[in-house]
Amino acid sequence: MKIEGNELIIGGVVASIDRDNIDTDQIIPTEYLKSIKKFGFEDYLFDGWRYLDEGKLGVSKNDREQNPDFILNQAPYDKATILLTRDNFGCGSSREHAVWALRDFGIKIVIASSFGDIFYNNCFKNGVLPIKLDKNKIEDLFQKMSDSSADLSVSLDSKKIFQNENELYSFDVEDNLLERIIYGLDDVDMTLKHKDKILAFEQTRMKNTPWIFSND
Amino acid sequence: MPKTLYDKLWEEHHITTLDSSESLLYIDRQYLHEVTSPQAFEGLSKKGLSPWRLNANIATPDHNVPTERGESFKTENIKDEISKIQVTELDKNCNKFGIKQFDITSINQGIVHVIGPELGYTLPGMTIVCGDSHTSTHGAFGCLAMGIGTSEVEHVLATQTLKVSKLKNMRVKFSGEPQEGVTSKDIVLFLIRTIGTAGGNGHAIEFAGSYIESISMEARMTICNMSIEAGAKVGLIAPDATTFNYVKDHSQLSEEEFEDAMSHWTSLVSDNDASFDKEIAIDVSLIKPQVTWGTSPEMVVDFDQEIPNLDFVDGENKRNFELAKKYMGIEENQKVTDLKFDRVFIGSCTNSRIEDLRDAAKVVDGKKVSEDIIEAIVVPGSGLVKEQAESEGLHIIFEEAGFMWRDPGCSMCLGMNPDQLKPYERCASTSNRNFEGRQGNLGRTHLMSPLMAALTAVNGRVVDPS
Ligand code: SF4
Numbered sequence: 001m002k003i004e005g006n007e008l009i010i011g012g013v014v015a016s017i018d019r020d021n022i023d024t025d026q027i028i029p030t031e032y033l034k035s036i037k038k039f040g041f042e043d044y045l046f047d048g049w050r051y052l053d054e055g056k057l058g059v060s061k062n063d064r065e066q067n068p069d070f071i072l073n074q075a076p077y078d079k080a081t082i083l084l085t086r087d088n089f090g091c092g093s094s095r096e097h098a099v100w101a102l103r104d105f106g107i108k109i110v111i112a113s114s115f116g117d118i119f120y121n122n123c124f125k126n127g128v129l130p131i132k133l134d135k136n137k138i139e140d141l142f143q144k145m146s147d148s149s150a151d152l153s154v155s156l157d158s159k160k161i162f163q164n165e166n167e168l169y170s171f172d173v174e175d176n177l178l179e180r181i182i183y184g185l186d187d188v189d190m191t192l193k194h195k196d197k198i199l200a201f202e203q204t205r206m207k208n209t210p211w212i213f214s215n216d
Numbered sequence: 217m218p219k220t221l222y223d224k225l226w227e228e229h230h231i232t233t234l235d236s237s238e239s240l241l242y243i244d245r246q247y248l249h250e251v252t253s254p255q256a257f258e259g260l261s262k263k264g265l266s267p268w269r270l271n272a273n274i275a276t277p278d279h280n281v282p283t284e285r286g287e288s289f290k291t292e293n294i295k296d297e298i299s300k301i302q303v304t305e306l307d308k309n310c311n312k313f314g315i316k317q318f319d320i321t322s323i324n325q326g327i328v329h330v331i332g333p334e335l336g337y338t339l340p341g342m343t344i345v346c347g348d349s350h351t352s353t354h355g356a357f358g359c360l361a362m363g364i365g366t367s368e369v370e371h372v373l374a375t376q377t378l379k380v381s382k383l384k385n386m387r388v389k390f391s392g393e394p395q396e397g398v399t400s401k402d403i404v405l406f407l408i409r410t411i412g413t414a415g416g417n418g419h420a421i422e423f424a425g426s427y428i429e430s431i432s433m434e435a436r437m438t439i440c441n442m443s444i445e446a447g448a449k450v451g452l453i454a455p456d457a458t459t460f461n462y463v464k465d466h467s468q469l470s471e472e473e474f475e476d477a478m479s480h481w482t483s484l485v486s487d488n489d490a491s492f493d494k495e496i497a498i499d500v501s502l503i504k505p506q507v508t509w510g511t512s513p514e515m516v517v518d519f520d521q522e523i524p525n526l527d528f529v530d531g532e533n534k535r536n537f538e539l540a541k542k543y544m545g546i547e548e549n550q551k552v553t554d555l556k557f558d559r560v561f562i563g564s565c566t567n568s569r570i571e572d573l574r575d576a577a578k579v580v581d582g583k584k585v586s587e588d589i590i591e592a593i594v595v596p597g598s599g600l601v602k603e604q605a606e607s608e609g610l611h612i613i614f615e616e617a618g619f620m621w622r623d624p625g626c627s628m629c630l631g632m633n634p635d636q637l638k639p640y641e642r643c644a645s646t647s648n649r650n651f652e653g654r655q656g657n658l659g660r661t662h663l664m665s666p667l668m669a670a671l672t673a674v675n676g677r678v679v680d681p682s
Pocket of ligand 1: 278279327328329348350564565566625626629630647648
């Protein structure tokens with residue numbers, strides 16, 4: 001994220017993956033969910049497509065057989081910060097590891113026509129911005145990004161996408177979600193400001209529906 | 217204003233609306249397992265916090281556990297070092313914080329979505345979360361139940377609440393009587409085929425209609441379980457007499473508590489004139505057994521139908537279908553019934569309950585697993601399901617036919633434990649996801665009901681159940 005003039009801008013190389021329904025098992029296969037850490041997933045992003053051999057947790061990409069045909073193995077896309085894809089990206093499981101893998105690789109923005117609900121939520125907790133655009137705009141972007149020197153910049157303040165200073169589209173995202181990315185806010189801290197309300201609610205609930213608490 | 221069941225559950229748990237326009241909901245129950253909890257516990261410790269309400273949480277290991285354990289197996293016996301670390305970490309965290317865990321040695325251990333209802337921790341009207349998308353399963357009891365990410369697991373541990381935006385309401389009405397050999401799995405696969413894997417995005421789906429009213433809790437759980445495959449993180453069924461009987465049998469509530477609760481639970485229905493943002497009606501009597509042919513749960517055909525010919529598929533789907541066919545090793549003009557299978561997996565949180573095992577055992581009884589099948593395994597969803605099945609002699613039917621009878625866990629539903637497909641192996645599976653590599657690198661998954669999977673084991677191919 002950088003500030004240009006008065007605007008917060010995220011920009012960079014756009015990697016396009018022309019597929020619908022990319023699910024969380026594609027973003028990071030189950031093998032890597034065995035990690036108990038929250039970081040270090042960059043080498044496992046899109047593992048099944050990125051490598052020709054089978055991977056294991058702890059084995060780095062340098063010791064793997066890379067698939068030269070896969071976009072993230074090709075310069076300049078190996079340094080992509082924006083991912084462009086199609087419909088229903090991140091469908092499937094609730095694993096936050098999928099977002100961690102994107103984040104650790106360096107992806108800051110995913111642009112798609114729609115997202116899996118849980119994945120969409122998980123993005124904002126980890127500084128990745130999911131941008132929804134209409135299908136025709138996505139189609140247009142795929143055309144525009146077919147040139148390998150094409151990159152985009154995204155203004156978080158004005159919620160607009162630019163190519164070489166030219167405004168392409170604006171997008172919609174709730175302000176509170178965006179703020180979490182901009183300020184790196186922690187949800188637990190924010191919620192605990194409502195501690196009294198939660199306690200009061202809980203007391204009433206214990207009185208009204210005691211069976212919920214019967215194994216307490 | 218008339219309300220839907222989802223609206224009622226939402227209001228009952230609504231603490232406050234936040235500046236952000238999201239709401240803070242009170243969470244009654246959280247289930248924990250070894251995969252999505254370690255980072256949450258770590259976050260909690262770093263902040264110097266402890267769980268807000270300890271007994272709201274119930275834990276069990278399921279994803280990583282080997283299913284050939286036998287007697288007196290302990291965490292330290294897990295061979296895969298990395299799996300062992302994760303299960304050990306759950307043991308440690310539960311001990312450290314004092315969370316109730318049914319560990320790998322417990323008769324109550326099992327897939328988290330199987331043990332919750334079975335041990336009576338899932339009760340109608342609750343909000344239930346778990347770091348697992350199939351938490352929607354518990355919606356079968358009239359719960360607002362949803363899968364959450366690890367950051368949210370930490371949030372619920374720390375605050376007993378979740379920040380959420382309200383979903384839209386969708387209702388799917390199933391009417392009619394199913395044909396012989398058609399189960400709730402076929403019906404939910406048919407729904408996903410009809411509305412697509414994004415069809416329920418942004419919605420809570422309430423399943424209703426005469427068919428839903430007529431089926432067991434097990435069958436209802438199978439349907440709610442797969443609402444996430446239809447894109448909806450919440451699936452719901454209004455509790456009725458079937459629900460109350462199940463809860464009475466399984467919960468630890470005293471007679472008095474139960475009566476008290478009943479008077480509340482009976483109000484958990486959508487009002488007659490409540491309006492839904494989206495409504496769908498399906499006549500189940502027209503549905504045949506369903507089988508997936510591709511790499512998305514919406515790529516479904518009737519068991520005897522041809523797999524879509526690419527010449528007749530329109531632009532956008534064409535690319536997806538082409539990739540799926542290639543991955544699945546399917547030639548032009550093949551039918552599902554033409555495919556030769558290598559493995560059969562009966563299990564997972566979709567179909568590992570006692571009724572599922574009975575369905576499968578019925579068609580296996582007195583037959584043998586086909587010689588074409590390398591391995592066919594039955595993995596009960598929990599220690600209690602296993603015990604029940606053994607008391608009915610089901611394990612003998614399976615073993616005599618040549619199936620392996622395993623210990624409870626997620627098993628071949630996902631490639632995290634020793635039960636995995638080898639590259640290019642074709643598997644008849646009762647699980648919920650046929651994604652590329654889901655059951656093992658380059659493995660090929662066909663989702664179907666336990667009955668159809670059992671028949672596939674016996675015949676080496678998908679056959680007509682009638
Ligand atoms: S059985 Fe499969 S879908 Fe269910 S919780 Fe386990 S891994 Fe997830």
